[in-house]
Amino acid sequence: MNEKIATIEDVARHAGVSIATVSRALHKPDVVSETTREKVQTAIAATGYTANVMARNLRLNRSGMILLLVPDIGNPFFSAILSGIEKGASQAGYNVLIGDTQNDPEREATYAAYLRSNQADAMILLNGRLPAPLANAPANATPPVVIACERIPGCALPTVIIDNDEASFIATRHLTDFGHTRIAHVSGPSNNILTIDRVAGYRRALDAADIGFDPALVYRGDFSIDSGIAAGRALLGDAKTRPTAISCASDGMAIGVIVAAKEYGLRIPEDLSVVGFDDIPHAAAYDPPITTVRQPRRRLGEQAITLLLDRLGAKAPFTNTETGPAIIPTELIIRQSSGPCPKTRA
Amino acid sequence: MNEKIATIEDVARHAGVSIATVSRALHKPDVVSETTREKVQTAIAATGYTANVMARNLRLNRSGMILLLVPDIGNPFFSAILSGIEKGASQAGYNVLIGDTQNDPEREATYAAYLRSNQADAMILLNGRLPAPLANAPANATPPVVIACERIPGCALPTVIIDNDEASFIATRHLTDFGHTRIAHVSGPSNNILTIDRVAGYRRALDAADIGFDPALVYRGDFSIDSGIAAGRALLGDAKTRPTAISCASDGMAIGVIVAAKEYGLRIPEDLSVVGFDDIPHAAAYDPPITTVRQPRRRLGEQAITLLLDRLGAKAPFTNTETGPAIIPTELIIRQSSGPCPKTRA
DNA sequence: ATAAAAAATGAAAACGTTTACACAGGAGTC
């Protein structure tokens, strides 16, 4: 039973027509006569023919692949985005190829070469950095690339992001509205554009409430729960200088901060208000449920693939010079981890 | 600058040799003379040549792709497994293609056809079900497929799993050891093999402690936090019949159960012990930290890709008839969500 | 019935590789 796999030629022979006719029967049915079309159909069924995609793609000079560069596929944050991308891509007949770069520029470059070598028709970047081969390309060249998640300053490629500055502003303002004046911020890694934007929003909210900025109240984490715990211990250790509220650049870090706060016997939100960022599923189920900025990750992915497919379909250049980046709206979800500033400290 | 992309022919012309020599210079360097090899190298540099992978794969009749079928890529549970697979695959020069099946048999069949159409060299199944085209294949055919995560009864394909029965047994025994006698179980969906195995382990532990099985104490969830909350409300609503301990088939459901328990004012673990399954990162950071069965998901992925690459490399048949399924060991992680049975109810 | 137009089909080129085979030339052996 382990015969050679059927090719278009087998079908042609079986149906008594030429291979050209078989191909046409499949892709331009209206141009071949009713009767031959049927003959071909039965021949296909009889032989169990499946077109060799490799050969087809070679001829058509495409790959049907969309390459997705992501810093760490093990990070659940990206899987929801991925889910949105995959859905749109597969509807359009594309497959999604994951490139896990581990933040390694070399791996990024390797994957970027896929575009040249015809292994991918287009690319989506979730890692906030242009791979070297692309960065060095002339400015007028527009590779089929879309940026998502983290904007790249000075890059005119189509981009879809949330307004991190504004979202962080709103989260922090939520705390100033509650009367807090001593507000800390737990940020992401310093080389990260998200960090820069969210710190900016945090500072803007302080300004708006006439609160001075204290660098000692910004702790640099890495989005993980563990770094949140470390941040909490660092910020809350000294009861004298302790803030009454903390805005965090991720829900994971918010959870970590709360873990640390409980170590010091602090009640949330009576003694300490905490807000997170992302609205991961666990934020709502935590004790207490965490006030956070909802980031529609799935929509982000959907929008990215839409941008990409639109341009690919229309053979339009990959720029966003007319429209600027697409902004996906965020939403402040108020739960029970934030509340009024304790009277004694206001 | 947007010239046609360089082909092997351009390189050959530039170096003044035949295309065969160029190809050989690249893939069998020892067979071409030092001087030509250098000429070819400079020609490649000059033209910026990158081999067209599509053409190469057509000729070699391979794709360099490993297809990964996963029920829902948006589910973080799978992303860690994926991470292990991707690592091993990319070291071996393979790419990982994600097929998000959404548990849709039709999509599964579509993806399974990738094997026939040369879009993938092999496949890893995380979804616990053989796609129809494979299931119907004759028993002696061994498609290049590896099963991970959920065993498929009666299927001789290479398989890597954890011992769900035993793991669930140990988790439940942990509770009987604490003196609990009224122990509930929150399971996964009923059509799921994981559910069957874990329920079996739960019952085995009850038997071992001479505790009768009460069907009313098994609640069917779907691994999600929400279904855990529903389970908790169903099981804990009546203070008379309430269990003193609950073993859950996922950490998410354990968290949900705890959320519900707190609604009823129950203290964990003083009034109710809860154990989870998986050891997701949030389990350790929850309040209280959750006792759970650690499932090494990344190792699971690594083992799956190893099994696959071994057979692919050795051109060995894809069976596990000699060795049986590979079992990845689990570990009971004892934290603070479980404790002795309250005196009043023992 | 015939010419013209339209519809359906086939032959063959092309996509960019790898590799079996043939061949040229040089080195060694007698």
Added chain:
DNA sequence: GACTCCTGTGTAAACGTTTTCATTTTTTAT
């Protein structure tokens, strides 16, 4: 100097498609 053997290279076939172009067959108009 003729023979073999080796080394390095080129020619051309093959992988399985799609598509242009030419050709055959059918339909329509006169």
